[in-house]
Amino acid sequence: MLRALIEEPADGPELSTPRRRRERDKPREEKKPRIDTVEQLGTTNLPDSSLSIHCLPIIGQIEGHIFLPSQNKTTKYEHVIPQLVAIEQNPDIKGTLIILNTVGGDVEAGLCLAEMIATMSKPSVSLVLGGGHSIGVPIAVAATYSFIASTATMTIHPIRLSGLVIGVPQTYEYLDKMQDRVVKFVVAHSKISEREFRDLMFKTGELARDIGTILVGKDAVEAGLIDEIGGLSDAMHKLKQLTGGR
Amino acid sequence: MVIYTPMPPEVVLSQEGTDTLEERDVRGVRLLVRPLPDGRCRIERVLSTDPLVFLNTDFTPGNVIIDPGASA
Numbered sequence: 001m002l003r004a005l006i007e008e009p010a011d012g013p014e015l016s017t018p019r020r021r022r023e024r025d026k027p028r029e030e031k032k033p034r035i036d037t038v039e040q041l042g043t044t045n046l047p048d049s050s051l052s053i054h055c056l057p058i059i060g061q062i063e064g065h066i067f068l069p070s071q072n073k074t075t076k077y078e079h080v081i082p083q084l085v086a087i088e089q090n091p092d093i094k095g096t097l098i099i100l101n102t103v104g105g106d107v108e109a110g111l112c113l114a115e116m117i118a119t120m121s122k123p124s125v126s127l128v129l130g131g132g133h134s135i136g137v138p139i140a141v142a143a144t145y146s147f148i149a150s151t152a153t154m155t156i157h158p159i160r161l162s163g164l165v166i167g168v169p170q171t172y173e174y175l176d177k178m179q180d181r182v183v184k185f186v187v188a189h190s191k192i193s194e195r196e197f198r199d200l201m202f203k204t205g206e207l208a209r210d211i212g213t214i215l216v217g218k219d220a221v222e223a224g225l226i227d228e229i230g231g232l233s234d235a236m237h238k239l240k241q242l243t244g245g246r
Numbered sequence: 247m248v249i250y251t252p253m254p255p256e257v258v259l260s261q262e263g264t265d266t267l268e269e270r271d272v273r274g275v276r277l278l279v280r281p282l283p284d285g286r287c288r289i290e291r292v293l294s295t296d297p298l299v300f301l302n303t304d305f306t307p308g309n310v311i312i313d314p315g316a317s318a
Binding site: 051053054055056061064065066068069070071072079083086087096103104105106107108110133134135155157159175178182207209210212 | 247248249250251252253254258259260261262265266267276293294295296297298
């Protein structure tokens with residue numbers, strides 16, 4: 001049944017894993033109970049214990065109200081929201097590791113995810129690897145505890161409108177309010193002050209095409225945005241600590 | 247929609263490439279797949295937070311699912 005559903009990779013059977021070869025050589029009767037597990041539980045050949053820490057990667061552009069053109073790699077909020085609800089409800093899951101390597105994206109989708117992560121009852125640890133830019137910043141600080149890799153960067157810059165902009169004072173006010181929502185969330189969930197964050201946001205001379213700041217690893221920690229510099233083992237250790245070693 | 251990103255808008259919003267990916271449930275796992283002309287589909291991404299799903303080689307991106315509707 002399993003073999004009927006999944007075909008070998010296009011490169012041919014010589015690339016098949018040793019596990020698959022073993023499986024193929026086994027007599028049929030022996031395979032039966034395992035196949036029942038495959039059908040009923042959706043698991044194969046893996047340890048029976050389920051993992052208590054789930055991993056939520058937030059990658060590429062964060063996609064919200066509108067589909068982005070397909071050349072973008074996106075994290076869609078309609079995928080992440082039910083996953084967060086499932087994590088919150090499943091008693092076997094004790095905590096979440098949020099891996100961020102995002103270039104930002106839709107403001108409202110990003111804030112929505114950040115609010116959901118911040119209001120979960122289960123502990124979460126975020127780990128910024130590569131980059132956590134723009135709307136990735138509120139998501140990173142939303143977790144119970146945040147880590148950044150020493151080589152990772154976070155870009156803080158103002159929200160702008162591009163394309164056709166109606167030049168009326170209301171447009172500016174609308175953007176300003178949108179920006180306030182981001183700033184207030186970041187200030188409320190990290191150790192940075194509103195003034196410091198706005199200073200970083202409007203700094204000139206750092207970015208080639210824009211105003212703002214790029215914080216590399218240690219800078220983000222020193223600014224109070226992120227709690228600590230670390231990697232996977234640090235993040236897992238912290239999560240185990242927060243979940244009481246479960 | 248307001249996009250907040252350091253990437254230039256012309257890069258984010260350029261309409262190059264017409265990729266069509268679909269979401270399918272295969273044995274309880276949500277997958278992002280690319281439909282093939284013969285009705286099968288190739289796994290592009292696994293949409294799950296369970297790290298164990300990613301260790302299951304059946305769900306390795308690039309694998310072809312013969313009958314994605316069989317156990318949806």
